[in-house]
Amino acid sequence: MNSKNTVSESVKDIKISWILFKNNIRAFFATEIFAAASAFMIMAIFFTILFLLDIKNDNLLIIAASTVFISVIIIFNVFLTSQFGLAYDILSSGNMYAEFKGAFVYFRKSWWRYLLYILMFNLVQPSTYIPVYSQHGNNIDISVTYYFIGFIIDFLGYILLINILPGISNHNSLKLAIHENFKLLSKYPKRIFITWSIFYIIFEIPYIIFRTTEFFGNKPDENINLAFFIPMMLIAILVEMIKFPLSALISTRLYNLLEEVE
């Protein structure tokens, strides 16, 4: 397949995934809202208990709060990853639809595989540019080049591992899913690279520009403009809510290319 065809196939990957996302938006949004609401409620209950107990020991308080916070974030992410199961239902099961309760089915079946995947993903894709941001705070001497390299590593890590998830839904085996991921990468490197590049351009670049502008342009002690900040936050949340299920549909569609190889 020549480059022009690959680009048009990649554009088609995004367009079709968008149509399928819109057709099944309720199941995806319900999963995300449920995950966020549950995480929020657990945190709220926990901090209410801490407040009521009136613990004086600061160290104990920090350890307890960090443990609960990290655990909730991990469970939240593992549950969200079950959206790849919903994408499998839509594209590969033959049923052509997804239901909210399907997320629980995949979560129950594969939660520990999703957990291992998330750990592996964070090792390969350490979001290099985010630690740089937090370590240096408002230090504007930070290297743009370093930030850019971090972004590239982040992107390559993403395309290297994202297509493992549809394999987990298909086989209930992480080992087989990893094997199939690399088989897919070796057979369709151009298609995978271009599709995820377009995806990154749409969903990541605007965010990074915003963060970079905010970061490099921000002066210490400057008041935050809420009229700007709140709508931007709401847009960012909406983009995140669309981005994850869309990535699940795209990667499942790419994963299905393997059938054409076999």
Add this chain to the structure above:
Amino acid sequence: MSVEEIKDLKELTDFRAIPLLFHDKKEKLLKLLIDNKMNIIGIAKELKMNPGTVRRHLDDLISMDLVELIETVKNEYGQKEKYYRASAKRFKVLIDFVWP
């Protein structure tokens, strides 16, 4: 597959098929599948039902051999579509029932 290709009459020996044939929604679904092969989304649109509900009704009908999966195809979106069809145009339930 055309209507002519499915059996004219199928004899069933499992009495649990009877309530399915008298169930309002399942009866409508079965009648639809006697005339056409359809996928879940098509059935859901036609009967104005939720696809999940259609799936559950179909599972019940399949479990009693009233409906069968006849083919799986890929559509223009690259989605797999499962097509279902009634296993016959008419059904006869044979029960040899003695109680107690």
